[in-house]
Amino acid sequence: MTKNSQLNSEVLFQKLGNRWYVFSEVENDFIYSPLPEGVNPKTTKLELFEVIENHIVRVSQHMKKADSKNIAA
Numbered sequence: 001m002t003k004n005s006q007l008n009s010e011v012l013f014q015k016l017g018n019r020w021y022v023f024s025e026v027e028n029d030f031i032y033s034p035l036p037e038g039v040n041p042k043t044t045k046l047e048l049f050e051v052i053e054n055h056i057v058r059v060s061q062h063m064k065k066a067d068s069k070n071i072a073a
Helices: 046-072
Strands: 011-016 019-026 029-034
Touching (some): 011 046, 019 046, 029 046
Antiparallel strands (some): 011 019, 019 029
16 A cells, blocks of 8 residues: 555544544545544644544554455354
8 A cells, every 4th residue: 555545535623522533535435533532633733644644544444344354244
């Protein structure tokens, strides 16, 4: 996997209650994940956004593996 091909999707940050969440679409799948406690995307340095993007890609890959196992079962 190349970094450039994986990180070209837009993300949406939404605060629900006291927690921020990140939403995105990766390879036609809708993915969301809570941000670590205390992380505010409005005040966070841009370097963390790369970590968040990488995390979203990993969540997507994990979901695809889980779906494949459920289909095979």
